[in-house]
Structures are given as structure tokens and as C-alpha cells.
Amino acid sequence: MDGKDVGSAVSDYWTFSSDNLVSGILPLITAVLAALLLVSLIRYRRLGGRGQGLSVEMGSASRSLRNADRDLRTLFDQSAIAVMLLDPTTKSVLYANETAMMAFGVRTEEQLTAEVMQKPDAWSPSPFSLLDFEETVFKTSRSGLQKFEWYFEPTGRHPVWLDSSLSIISYKSGQALMFTGVNITERKHAEKADHFRHKAMTSMANDNGLHVTLDHLAAMAESRMPGAYCGVMVHDGERARLRWVGGRSLPEPFREAMDDLPVAFGAASSGTAVFIRGRVVSRDVRTDDRWERHRDDAEWAGLRACWSEPVIGSSGELLGTFDVYHKEPWTPGDDDIDALTDPIAITSLAIERHLSKSQLEHMVLSEQMVRRISTDLLTLGPEETDQGITSTCRALGDFYRADRVFLCQFEDASQQVWVSHEWAGEGFGSLCPDIARKYPVIPSSLNKVFEGKPSVIFSAEQEIPPQLEFLKELLTLKGQQSVLLVRVHRGDRMSGILGIQMTSAVNPWTPQRAQTAELMANLFGSALNRNQLLHSLTYQAVHDQLTGLYNRHKIESFMDQEVARCTRYGSTFSVIIFDLDNFKSINDRYGHNEGDAVLSGVSVLVGQGIRESEIAGRWGGEEFLIILPETSLDSAVPVADRLRGSIESHRFSIPEPVTISVGVAAFRPGDTPHEIIQRADAALYSAKESGRNCVKQSF
Incomplete structure (x- = not known):
């Protein structure tokens, strides 16, 4: 494959x-x-x-x-706490509950934004200004929750204090600033009232002036009643007037216009309240008839209402008024009356304490015055007593703030009285221009007037009794005038009357004042008695007891003075010496009593025959000496001869004429008193050797 x-x-x-x-x-x-x-x-x-x-x-x-x-929001709307939600950027108000809008004086959130949060003028001065608030907002954005107190003055409404906080919260899918404020206005007013109460009590404890204490009490009342302007007037019982002493929130011109207000129905609210001893409320001074005389003053000060509450002491005496003013028509409610209760109570205590202190000071001054006057009066010489008593009358007038002070003295022998010393205040005429004028009076009948008491008081409404008819003629008491009459004693008998006249709507004669006047009357009596005794002793020391002429010791003193005066100024004077012819035989035939009567009769004729500037005295036995200042020898001889003639022609109690032998000599430069008298005595013997009843001069 x-x-x-x-x-x-x-x-x-x-x-x-x-x-x-x-x-x-x-x-x-x-x-x-x-x-x-x-x-x-x-x-x-x-x-x-x-x-x-x-x-x-x-x-x-x-x-x-x-x-x-x-x-x-529902919770905030129902809260008593002021709540606002603010846009952190624009500071516009996203939400505000009713409490917040009421606190700031608006109705809507839009108003709160436009008229408050974005309007600097709507805020109070620093540290409560809009800039201060924005600084707090900045701190909140940076550091979170801020707590602080806030003060706000809504337009047309009372100021509000808030205990506030500022924080950041989520709101509507974003962030908002939440402002909360608890109204602490009442607490602040209470704290302020306590502050002024403490200052008033401290002022009393430190013995500050009454006006300082009453200023604090007026401020205390104002802190309890926002919108009120308070003043305290003190009652001057002697003059029936009201003096503005406490309260400085009202304009000074208005206070000055109300000062010295009379106590009378219709004298504004204050004077009427004291007059009726009750509360007076003038809801609108423009329509109140009681303000007729002071309506323009109130209009100028912008005042429309006044409530005056009388201040009454622990013993029921009227001490003054506590006055509450408003700039709109106004009537006090129960809360206002409660708020004024405490200030009035402390005011009563302060005025009573001041009056007690004044009375104590018056007692001390009275004691000092009496001690000083008694020392002065009882150490004056006879020639200074009249002036000392007049000065004392002036001192009494100043002490009592009197219209006049006068001293009347009785003359037992003639049953007459006269005004011996007097002082009158400015605008008051002399009680008795003719100080020598005397009026009939029976001192014993005056006991019925005084009824056993040391002093009596008469006012314009009272009839002066017939026993003091002379005072009815001299004193014309009118309106609110009165007079205190005090008995003046010398020893155990009444010798005069001390009178002190005053003008006052009420009786100024308190027991203490009357007692001081009675003590002064006793001092006057002692001074007059002492003066009379000194006059008597002095008179006896320098006058001859039988004839009433100067004695030899005093004549020698006058001779020394004349020689010294003539030596210094180169002037001259003459001396007349005379004795009664055959006086021994008059004693032998008619007795010593008739002889003394002749000597007394001759001394009367001598006193009638010389001028006021010439000095006569009894030289010894039946021998007399006369000093003639600024008189030459030629001028003295006629004087001696006239005297010789008047004695010769006079009818004495004995049935035979009385004659005198006279010797006259004049001062020569270098003379001593003894040398002048020797020459005059030689001339006297020459007259006797010439047959008596003649005048011889020495050359």
C-alpha cells in the first residue's frame, strides 16, 4: 500500500x-x-x-x-422650641415652625428670609448682629454643633432671648442648617431683676445716696416689665411736694418738669396718688384731666400712659410714689401688679432707712447746734449778748428752714412786751420795724394759753387768743403758715416768748423739733438772765450805789483814757469838780436819809445837765466830778455855772436851798490826770473861800 x-x-x-x-x-x-x-x-x-x-x-x-x-416637620410645628432649617449656601429659610416665626416677628418663611435673615438692619447690635450669626454658621459648617445664646428685638415687639444651637442635618436628599432656640426671655428678665435687686441692696448696705438705690429699683422694675419706663418720687411732707429721686430712663427735661410736684388731686398721676393714698392709672394722658398741666411735658417725652402706685411705710406714712410710664395707651394687668410688688417693698424699705438716717443726722446736728449755741450764748460779754441772740435767731431760722424767728420779752414793772430780737427770711419783712414799741400784756394770763405746756402751735385756721393780742397784730398767718410759741423763763418766772414761723402744708412741728425749740428757749432765758446779772455786777462795779453815777475808780479810768487821747491827738478836755455847800449841817439837822436824798437829787440834775458824751461821777462824799471831752476851759465854765444855777433853783425835800461850789480846769500838754484834778480842786477851794455857790477856774 x-x-x-x-x-x-x-x-x-x-x-x-x-x-x-x-x-x-x-x-x-x-x-x-x-x-x-x-x-x-x-x-x-x-x-x-x-x-x-x-x-x-x-x-x-x-x-x-x-x-x-x-x-x-409636624413635630417641629407642634414644638415650643423655635426651629428653622436654612440653606447652608444662601441662608434662605427652607422651613420655620410657628414658634420661630413668632420669635422673629414674621408670618411666613419668605418674610423670615427677606426681612430677617438677609436684612442686617433687622438684627441687634454686636454681638448679636447678622455678621455674628454668619460667623456662627461658618463655625458650624467647619466644626459641627454650636451652642450659644441669642438676643433679638423684633420690630414693634418686646426683645426675645433664645438659648440656641446650630447644627447640620439631612433634609430633602440634601443638607440643611438646623437652628433651634428655647425662649429664655423670662429667665433673662428674672436674672436682670435679681441683678438690680442685688445692686439696690448693696447700695443700701454701703450707705450710698438714696437716688442710687432708687435708680437700681427703677431698673429692676423695668427689667420685669419690658417696654416700661419707671421713676420713683419721694414725698417731702413738710412742703407737701414730690421730688423725683430715682429712675433715669426718661429724658431729663421731663424729670425736671415733674420734680417738685404738689401733693394734690389733679397734680398728674403721682400727686393724685399720694393725695388719695391709692393707685392711679392714666391709660392715656392725652385725655386724662389730671395731666392737664403736664400734658405737654408728657407729649414731648413721647409718653402716653402712667401708672402711679403710692409707696407707704411700715407705720402707714406716705413715702412717695412708684411710677410706670408707657409710650402707648396702656393699663396694668395682674402680672404687672405682681411684678411691681417687690420693687415697691424694697423702695419703701430704702426710703424709710434714708429717713431714719436723716432723722439721726438731724438729731446729731440739733445736738451740735444746741451745744455750740449754748457755749456761745453763755460765754458772751454783756455788750455782746444782743448780737449773740440775733445771730442765734438766724441760726435757728436756717436750721428749721423757717420764715422768721423772734424773741419777745416782758417788762414786769410796766406790764408790757416788746420784740427784742428778730430774724426774717428772704421775702419776709420785719415783724416789728419799731423795735422800741411796746404792747400791754399780763404775763400771768399767758399760763391759760400754754395750759402748763412749754409750747403751743397756731396755724392760719386758728384764732390767736386775746392774751396774745399783740401777736395777732404783728403776725398775719396765711395759707400754710404756722407758728410755734415757746415760753422763755428766767428762773421760775416767765419772762418772754420765742416764736418760730414756718410755711408747710402739713404740721412740721414734730415732737423732736418742738423739744429742740424748747431747749433753745431755755438757753435764751439763761443768756438773758446771765446778761442781766452781768449788767448788774458790772454796774455795781463801776457805779455809785446811792447816786447811780460812776464811782471814783471808773472816773479815774476815764481820766487816764482822756489824757492818753489828748496827748496822742493834740486835743483837749476839761474837768468840773464841785461839792455841796454846808452838807454836814444838812446831815446834822435833817438826818442822813435826807442827806442821801439830796445827794440823789443832785445826781439826777447832773445827769440832766450834761451831754451824752460827757461823763459824771461821784468823786467822794458830797463831792462830784464831770469830764467834758473836746471842751476848752472857756466852754466848760458856762456848763459849770448852768449846773450850779439848776441846783440852786431846785426844791429838794429839805426846807432850805442847796448850793454848790465849783472848780474848773482844762488839760495842758504834758499833764497827768492827777495834775489836772489838783488844779480843779484848787479852783474849788477858791470858790469856797469866795463865799461858796460860785464857779472858779484854774489858769
Whole structure:
């Protein structure tokens, strides 16, 4: 078999074998393919089921997400917490619940975006400005949750404090900024009120001025009542006026206009509240007649309403008013009344404490004044007493803020009274221009007026009793004037009256004030009694007891003064010496009593015969000496002769004439008092040797 046959045989073999193999394997392949197809079909069905399940799950998840958004918004809408969702990029509001819109003073989310979130003027000053808020947003985007407090002032509404947070959340398949805020305004107001209460109590403890304490209390009330402007007025009982002391939130011109408000019905709300001792509410001052006089002042300050609550002390005395003003017509509610209860209570405590301190200071000042005046009055010399009493009257006038202070003295011998000392305040005329004028009075009858008490009070409505008729003529009490009259004693007898006149709508004479005046009256009595005693002792020391003329010791003192004056200024003076002729025989014949009567009669004639500037004295026994300043010898001789003639012509109690012998001498440069008197005495003896009853001069 050749090669072609072999090849053909092999080819035929493989062809036969292939055909047999294909026919053998083909069923197997078909079975495998069918199995694979079945498996694929099964897997396809399974994948189809799973895909359908996933589709259902995705739909369910989407529905759940939508439901969650809806449930979240429903939850936010019902929350008392302010919630806003903001676009992180534009800061526009995606959502805001009702609480948030109320807090920011808007009605819609669009308004919140346009009128607040994108409007810088709508925000409060730093650190609560829009720029500050955007800085917080930036921090949130970078670091996550931020917590902070926020303050906002909605237009036309009270300010709001929020305890806030800012965070990032998923919202509508994206991200949003979530702002939450819890309203802590009430807590902030309470904290602020506590702050001012603490400052007020600290101010009282530190004895700061009353105005400082009342300023804090007014601010305390304002923090509890947003939109209110408060003031505190203090009652001046002596003048029946109200003084603005506390509260500085209202304009100063308005406070000045209301200051010194009278206590009277119709004197705005404050004056009326004190007058009726009750609450006064002026809902609209433009239509309230009580504001007629101050309506323009309130209009200028932009005020429309005023509520005045009287401040009453623990003993029921009126201390002032607590006033609450508003810029719109307004009436207080129960919450407002409750809010003012605590400030009013502390205000009452502060004013009472201030008044107690003032009374204590008044007592100290009164004691100091009495001590000082008593020292002054009881150490004055006789010639200084009148001026000292007048100065004391002025000091009393300043101390009491009185209209006038006067002192009346009684003269027992003549049963008369006169105004001896007086001080009058500005605008008040003299009580008695003619201080020498005297009025009849019976001191003993005044006991019925005083009824055994040291002092009495009369007002313009009271009739001054007949026993004080002279005061009825001098004092004309009008309106709100009153006078306190205090008895002045010298020893155990009434010797005068101290009067203090004041103007006040209420009785200013508290027991303490009356007691101080009574003590001063006692000091006046002691000073006058001392002055009288000093005058008596001084008089006795320098006057002759029988004749009342200066004694020899005092005349010698005058002589020394005249010689010194004439030596210094080159002037002159003259001396007259005389004695009674035959005086010993008068004593021997008519007795010493008649002799003393003659000496007293001669001294009266001497006093009547000389000028005020001339000095007369008893030189010794029946001898008298007269000093004539600025008088030459030629001028002195006629004076001596006139005196001699008047004595000679006078009819004494004895049945015979009395005559005198007179000697006259004048000062010469270089003279001593002794030398002048020696020359005058020599002239006197010359007159006696010349037959008595004549005048001789020394050359």
C-alpha cells in the first residue's frame, strides 16, 4: 500500500471515527446545554425576584424618608422650641415652625428670609448682629454643633432671648442648617431683676445716696416689665411736694418738669396718688384731666400712659410714689401688679432707712447746734449778748428752714412786751420795724394759753387768743403758715416768748423739733438772765450805789483814757469838780436819809445837765466830778455855772436851798490826770473861800 492509500485510509478512519464521535457526543452536549439553560433560567428568575424585592424596598425607603420629613416637620410645628432649617449656601429659610416665626416677628418663611435673615438692619447690635450669626454658621459648617445664646428685638415687639444651637442635618436628599432656640426671655428678665435687686441692696448696705438705690429699683422694675419706663418720687411732707429721686430712663427735661410736684388731686398721676393714698392709672394722658398741666411735658417725652402706685411705710406714712410710664395707651394687668410688688417693698424699705438716717443726722446736728449755741450764748460779754441772740435767731431760722424767728420779752414793772430780737427770711419783712414799741400784756394770763405746756402751735385756721393780742397784730398767718410759741423763763418766772414761723402744708412741728425749740428757749432765758446779772455786777462795779453815777475808780479810768487821747491827738478836755455847800449841817439837822436824798437829787440834775458824751461821777462824799471831752476851759465854765444855777433853783425835800461850789480846769500838754484834778480842786477851794455857790477856774 502506497502512501496515498495509507493517507486515504487514515483519512477515512478519522472521518469514520469523527462521525462516530460526533454522533456519540452530541446528545451529551445537548444535555449539558439544556442543563445550563435550566440553571440560567432558574438564576434569572431568582435575580428577577430579588430585583423586584429591591425595587419594593427602595420605594418603601423613599416613602419612609418622605414620611420622616413630614413627621419631623409636624413635630417641629407642634414644638415650643423655635426651629428653622436654612440653606447652608444662601441662608434662605427652607422651613420655620410657628414658634420661630413668632420669635422673629414674621408670618411666613419668605418674610423670615427677606426681612430677617438677609436684612442686617433687622438684627441687634454686636454681638448679636447678622455678621455674628454668619460667623456662627461658618463655625458650624467647619466644626459641627454650636451652642450659644441669642438676643433679638423684633420690630414693634418686646426683645426675645433664645438659648440656641446650630447644627447640620439631612433634609430633602440634601443638607440643611438646623437652628433651634428655647425662649429664655423670662429667665433673662428674672436674672436682670435679681441683678438690680442685688445692686439696690448693696447700695443700701454701703450707705450710698438714696437716688442710687432708687435708680437700681427703677431698673429692676423695668427689667420685669419690658417696654416700661419707671421713676420713683419721694414725698417731702413738710412742703407737701414730690421730688423725683430715682429712675433715669426718661429724658431729663421731663424729670425736671415733674420734680417738685404738689401733693394734690389733679397734680398728674403721682400727686393724685399720694393725695388719695391709692393707685392711679392714666391709660392715656392725652385725655386724662389730671395731666392737664403736664400734658405737654408728657407729649414731648413721647409718653402716653402712667401708672402711679403710692409707696407707704411700715407705720402707714406716705413715702412717695412708684411710677410706670408707657409710650402707648396702656393699663396694668395682674402680672404687672405682681411684678411691681417687690420693687415697691424694697423702695419703701430704702426710703424709710434714708429717713431714719436723716432723722439721726438731724438729731446729731440739733445736738451740735444746741451745744455750740449754748457755749456761745453763755460765754458772751454783756455788750455782746444782743448780737449773740440775733445771730442765734438766724441760726435757728436756717436750721428749721423757717420764715422768721423772734424773741419777745416782758417788762414786769410796766406790764408790757416788746420784740427784742428778730430774724426774717428772704421775702419776709420785719415783724416789728419799731423795735422800741411796746404792747400791754399780763404775763400771768399767758399760763391759760400754754395750759402748763412749754409750747403751743397756731396755724392760719386758728384764732390767736386775746392774751396774745399783740401777736395777732404783728403776725398775719396765711395759707400754710404756722407758728410755734415757746415760753422763755428766767428762773421760775416767765419772762418772754420765742416764736418760730414756718410755711408747710402739713404740721412740721414734730415732737423732736418742738423739744429742740424748747431747749433753745431755755438757753435764751439763761443768756438773758446771765446778761442781766452781768449788767448788774458790772454796774455795781463801776457805779455809785446811792447816786447811780460812776464811782471814783471808773472816773479815774476815764481820766487816764482822756489824757492818753489828748496827748496822742493834740486835743483837749476839761474837768468840773464841785461839792455841796454846808452838807454836814444838812446831815446834822435833817438826818442822813435826807442827806442821801439830796445827794440823789443832785445826781439826777447832773445827769440832766450834761451831754451824752460827757461823763459824771461821784468823786467822794458830797463831792462830784464831770469830764467834758473836746471842751476848752472857756466852754466848760458856762456848763459849770448852768449846773450850779439848776441846783440852786431846785426844791429838794429839805426846807432850805442847796448850793454848790465849783472848780474848773482844762488839760495842758504834758499833764497827768492827777495834775489836772489838783488844779480843779484848787479852783474849788477858791470858790469856797469866795463865799461858796460860785464857779472858779484854774489858769
